[in-house]
Amino acid sequence: MATSASTSSDHPRAALRITVERALLALVVLVLLITVYYHATDHHTFKYWFAAEDGPVEWATFTFLALGCVLLLRKARRLRARRGTGAMLLMGLYAFLFFFAAGEEISWGQRVFGWEAGEFFTERSERAETNIHNMKIGEYNLNKVIFGSTLTAVLLLYLLVLPLLHTVWRPARAIAERMVIPVPRPGHAALALIGSLVMWYVIALPRNWEVYELVFALVAAAIFLRPQNPETFR
Numbered sequence: 001m002a003t004s005a006s007t008s009s010d011h012p013r014a015a016l017r018i019t020v021e022r023a024l025l026a027l028v029v030l031v032l033l034i035t036v037y038y039h040a041t042d043h044h045t046f047k048y049w050f051a052a053e054d055g056p057v058e059w060a061t062f063t064f065l066a067l068g069c070v071l072l073l074r075k076a077r078r079l080r081a082r083r084g085t086g087a088m089l090l091m092g093l094y095a096f097l098f099f100f101a102a103g104e105e106i107s108w109g110q111r112v113f114g115w116e117a118g119e120f121f122t123e124r125s126e127r128a129e130t131n132i133h134n135m136k137i138g139e140y141n142l143n144k145v146i147f148g149s150t151l152t153a154v155l156l157l158y159l160l161v162l163p164l165l166h167t168v169w170r171p172a173r174a175i176a177e178r179m180v181i182p183v184p185r186p187g188h189a190a191l192a193l194i195g196s197l198v199m200w201y202v203i204a205l206p207r208n209w210e211v212y213e214l215v216f217a218l219v220a221a222a223i224f225l226r227p228q229n230p231e232t233f234r
Helices: 002-041 043-050 056-083 085-105 107-113 142-168 170-178 186-201 208-225
Strands: none
Touching: 002 043, 002 056, 002 186, 002 208, 043 056, 056 085, 056 208, 085 107, 142 170, 142 186, 142 208, 186 208
């Protein structure tokens, strides 16, 4: 009886997850369409409003990165009882990465609360902002070296390659299981690929990378809601 009740109570939750996932993916499509529109009509408004510092895209990115963090923390709490402390800590690490990314996105509230960046950041940052991704170490700009091409390559491997490997290669499934990695579904991967192609198409649009970050945040939240491997987190 308890199992039957538990199963029946899962149906509304599953339906809600599907609805929210679809809403998140619909937002990806909407953001990409708006970006293509601005690319064709109005670069100025895109740069100085839509994708500007503290603009709609930046705050949306912060919001959905924070949502991703919350979703991962919920998985970490469930994993502690079902998979042990190791799995919980791994998921906690993934949640921390999203928390860190969300904080970096708004410079840890610097412009919200009106404080000045400390000497440590002003001496090492191109923008005098309280964040790490704009810092320089010698001649190396972390935003380009680590948070640019390197991170983009890692994310594309996760979004495009892992879903395929998980489907056809048993070792990939074993690694995802052991590392408690939420694997993207084919639909998530397809939308990530479309987003990448759109970003390549609008490469001349100033601050287009801000939209890329938002697309990732939205797709990631959708993945965490309905991964390809839900059994890993049950």
